[in-house]
Amino acid sequence: MNLNVRLKLSTMMFLEFFIWGAWFVTMGTFLAQAFSATGVQTGMAYNTQAFGAIVAPFIIGLIADRYFAAQKILGVLHILGGALLWFAATSASFEAFYPYILIYMLLYMPTLALVNSVAFRHLPDPAGQFAQIRVLGTIGWIVAGLVIGNLGWESKNTLAYTFQMAAVASILLGVFSFFLPHTPPVVDRSAKVSVRDILGLDALALLKDRRYLIFFIASILICIPLAFYYQNANLFMNDVGVANAATKMSYGQVSETLFMLLLPIFIVRFGIKAALIAGMAAWVLRYVLFAYGDAGDKAWMLILGIVLHGICYDFFFVTGQIYTNYKAGEKIKSSAQGLITLATYGVGMLIGFSLAGVISDAYTVEGARNWFTIWIIPAGIALAVLVLFTLTFKNEKVSRENLKH
Structure with a gap:
């Protein structure tokens, strides 16, 4: 595998899962500390993942696979997502926080398929090489947890920083995405597509x-x-x-x-x-x-x-x-x-x-x-x-x- 491509794809995977791991694991604690959220409210916040998973196929199927290069959509989604995470971090109440995290997850969940798509398209041997790239995502998630724990954000009641950290990483990945290998649409835009x-x-x-x-x-x-x-x-x-x-x-x-x-x-x-x-x-x-x-x-x-x-x-x-x-x-x-x-x-x-x-x-x-x-x-x-x-x-x-x- 070309070393330049390997480094780019590995960095992409690392940041993709660093972003998610930076706030998702500790969100329940954040909601309890910052807003004294109820269990139902916490469930609503985590359910944004499910809504994103349901919406993701439409974004990929209708847009990514037909009209735009995957790396460009990935870039736009992460830049917008970074802004939403920053606003979520500065919310004064659960009612203000929820719309930001809902819209964010509707944008983030499709990126999980997009990073896989970019990786698979540029690996000479996807079956043998994908795991080598994907493991950087797991390392990214681990690093996010280590940062949060070692800085003591949970005990200091400063978990809003996790969303800001994720926001910065998201914008960074958004910009970086435009330098990823070109991954054009694979479906003819004139072809009919159904639900x-x-x-x-x-x-x-x-x-x-x-x-x-x-x-x-x-x-x-x-x-x-x-x-x-x-x-x-x-x-x-x-x-x-x-x-x-x-x-x-x-x-x-x-x-x-x-x-x-x-x-x-x-x-x-x-x-x-x-x-x-x-x-x-x-x-x-x-x-x-x-x-x-x-x-x-x-x-x-x-x-x-x-x-x-x-x-x-x-x-x-x-x-x-x-x-x-x-x-x-x-x-x-x-x-x-x-x-x-x-x-x-x-x-x-x-x-x-x-x-x-x-x-x-x-x-x-x-x-x-x-x-x-x-x-x-x-x-x-x-x-x-x-x-x-x-x-x-x-x-x-x-x-x-x-x-x-």
Whole structure:
């Protein structure tokens, strides 16, 4: 790979996920500290991710793939996003903050597909080289957590700085994007396009396969307890007195990187079902550890719960992407990935963040949160999904050759 291209794509990935990790992890704590936000309000703020995931295919399908070069759209979206994040940081109330973060996520979520598009188009061997580029994104997320933790923004009640840091990084990436390799549209603008094409509804044919249907439903359902982690974990860590919580939560991304290397070996040896079950079981264990752990003698339980992120994410969501790719075949591969993303990060997360907000409020009395119950409930939901999936899904073996495609 050309060194100049490698450096540009790596920098792009680093900044893309540094921006997200800079504010998303600690937003729940920020909302509680700055606005005394309710659980429902916090759920609304996190649900902007789901709305962005639902809108993203339209932006990519109608604009990016047909009219403008991907790197130029990426640049414009990040520059606008940087301004929105800065205004969000200076908001005086939740009511003022919410519109900024909603519009921001409607612009940010499409950039996740755009950076992948730019990378894939300029890698000589995408299957073998993409992971080398994508890992810089995980490192970016880790660095954001380290910065927040080491500067003590959580304990100093200055988490507004996280949005300003992300804003500066977003504008920087926006400007940098115009210097990325040229990535012109791939679809003829005169060709007709339908909502069915944009949403990847041709991939619905996969649901005729009973195994894939069970996996598809389980993917949506497991995203419900998943949302509890994103919404509550950092607030919980700070609430119970964990020092430098954002730094410790970055251990999850370190774990994610390590388990990503083990995942292909595990799938080939034990099959898709075992990998998916391991991922779901890790969610159950993580929430049980959070429910019974504390910042004192049981702090190891909280750290272990964080480190389980590698299994939680890789063994279910990455395995799910691999399984979808395997089942779809060449003709509807892209449509199938779009559909599973819409179902999980859109529909599943939308339900999950909404429920997490309601549960948090229901078990909060005069500002004191009953964290045991708040974590045991998603543990129970994840366990129910795990049992149903284990009893109904028949295993499929995937060869190394299948993984390459």
